[in-house]
Amino acid sequence: MTADVQTAQGIFAAGDVTLESGEVLRDARLSWKSFGTLSPRRDNVVVYPTSFAAQHQDIEWLVAPDRILDPTRWFVVIPDMFGNGLSSSPSNDASYPALVTAACNVTIQRRFLRETFEVERVACVYGWSMGAQQAYHWAALFPDEVERAIVCCGSARTAPHNRVFLEGLRAVLEAAPEYLGSGRFRDKPQAALRAFGRVYAGWAMSQEFYREGLHRTAFGAADLESFLAANWDGRFAIRDPANLMAHLATWQAADISAGAYGGDLPAALGAIRARVLLMPGETDLYFRVADNALELAHLRHAELVPIPSIWGHLAGNPQRNPADAAFVREQVARWLAV
Numbered sequence: 001m002t003a004d005v006q007t008a009q010g011i012f013a014a015g016d017v018t019l020e021s022g023e024v025l026r027d028a029r030l031s032w033k034s035f036g037t038l039s040p041r042r043d044n045v046v047v048y049p050t051s052f053a054a055q056h057q058d059i060e061w062l063v064a065p066d067r068i069l070d071p072t073r074w075f076v077v078i079p080d081m082f083g084n085g086l087s088s089s090p091s092n093d094a095s096y097p098a099l100v101t102a103a104c105n106v107t108i109q110r111r112f113l114r115e116t117f118e119v120e121r122v123a124c125v126y127g128w129s130m131g132a133q134q135a136y137h138w139a140a141l142f143p144d145e146v147e148r149a150i151v152c153c154g155s156a157r158t159a160p161h162n163r164v165f166l167e168g169l170r171a172v173l174e175a176a177p178e179y180l181g182s183g184r185f186r187d188k189p190q191a192a193l194r195a196f197g198r199v200y201a202g203w204a205m206s207q208e209f210y211r212e213g214l215h216r217t218a219f220g221a222a223d224l225e226s227f228l229a230a231n232w233d234g235r236f237a238i239r240d241p242a243n244l245m246a247h248l249a250t251w252q253a254a255d256i257s258a259g260a261y262g263g264d265l266p267a268a269l270g271a272i273r274a275r276v277l278l279m280p281g282e283t284d285l286y287f288r289v290a291d292n293a294l295e296l297a298h299l300r301h302a303e304l305v306p307i308p309s310i311w312g313h314l315a316g317n318p319q320r321n322p323a324d325a326a327f328v329r330e331q332v333a334r335w336l337a338v
Contacts, residue, residue, distance in 0.1 A: 005071045009033035012112040023097040031086035032079045035063045036071030046074045047125045049134040050081045068329045079109045083246035090242035102254045106137045124148040128316045133254040139274040140256040146274040153316030155291045157255040162286040183245040197232035206283035206312035269298035276302040277335045281315035
């Protein structure tokens with residue numbers, strides 16, 4: 001980040017919020033960070049929601065003049081998803097509800113932009129993974145307020161096979177002796193969190209990634225065990241396990257057609273007026289190209305551009321992968337130019 005790019009951050013106090021489930025999130029607090037300068041016409045806003053277990057500092061690497069989101073052109077705002085430990089979460093709110101959906105998240109994000117920056121319409125919502133699901137929700141729930149949506153390795157509805165992956169992760173945490181039930185723990189389940197990371201490693205990267213030995217060449221690992229120990233054993237140990245459980249619930253329930261569209265996914269997709277760039281990873285194991293292809297048929301103004309990569313899901317978060325970063329940057333620049 002260059003020194004002349006302005007940044008700001010804060011907490012938006014949303015008060016008591018009634019959720020889709022009917023439960024109430026008491027004294028809801030939304031953490032956020034912004035990059036760049038809001039234009040006088042307030043027409044250069046890019047919303048960039050966080051992904052699974054991530055906080056804004058984990059994903060802000062791609063906000064820079066020479067990277068994917070240029071803060072000298074755009075006013076980039078990262079709202080921290082509920083449950084990530086910075087916004088309202090089980091780790092800082094003992095009464096945190098069992099389910100806070102993606103729709104609940106984007107509804108408060110919209111309030112935050114309106115009340116803090118007087119923004120009524122956004123130029124783009126860009127997201128990866130669960131952030132991509134939030135981008136889709138923005139476009140479906142507020143069709144008159146979103147000009148573009150960039151859905152990078154995400155889907156409009158969490159697919160059944162994706163849910164199987166999430167159930168496996170949930171089962172790992174529920175099997176821990178520290179688990180109390182109802183998404184809470186008496187202590188940090190270190191062994192379970194290590195297992196959680198190793199399960200994730202088999203899904204986040206593709207079979208080809210391992211077959212081609214990128215765990216060695218791209219990460220400098222001596223062997224597979226070294227790669228897992230260095231890059232996955234501690235990845236989730238820094239997070240609160242109850243927060244992980246909360247995000248698993250949010251991810252499983254993601255569906256742009258729930259609520260307002262009565263479960264009618266084609267209708268929800270057809271209501272989107274934004275220009276939508278669907279950018280799945282060709283080898284992503286849970287957000288599949290085929291899912292986006294089915295969605296494409298119902299979108300008014302959309303394009304499907306898979307990332308040609310063997311990095312699996314991480315093709316869409318290419319911090320250590322210059323080739324994929326260049327591809328994503330080129331596609332995002334093209335989409336933001338029109």
